[in-house]
Amino acid sequence: MDHRTPLKWQTRRQRADVHVTPIRDLREHTETRECWCVPVLHDEGEGYVVVHNSADGRELIERHGIN
Numbered sequence: 001m002d003h004r005t006p007l008k009w010q011t012r013r014q015r016a017d018v019h020v021t022p023i024r025d026l027r028e029h030t031e032t033r034e035c036w037c038v039p040v041l042h043d044e045g046e047g048y049v050v051v052h053n054s055a056d057g058r059e060l061i062e063r064h065g066i067n
Helices: 058-064
Strands: 009-014 017-022 040-043 048-051
Touching: none
Parallel strands: 017 048
Antiparallel strands: 009 017, 040 048
């Protein structure tokens, strides 16, 4: 993984849900609640914010500064 390039996320509405998926991850994601990455679901009443987990571990870098 090239740490000079910022790792980015995208959001996209899929019916009542909003999916947050990593851009250019090591593996392609499906914008479903059943994606291979076992996304975290945040209940927003009329739908969910579905936060996908990355294959490249960018969450660890962003949250904890782990390289």
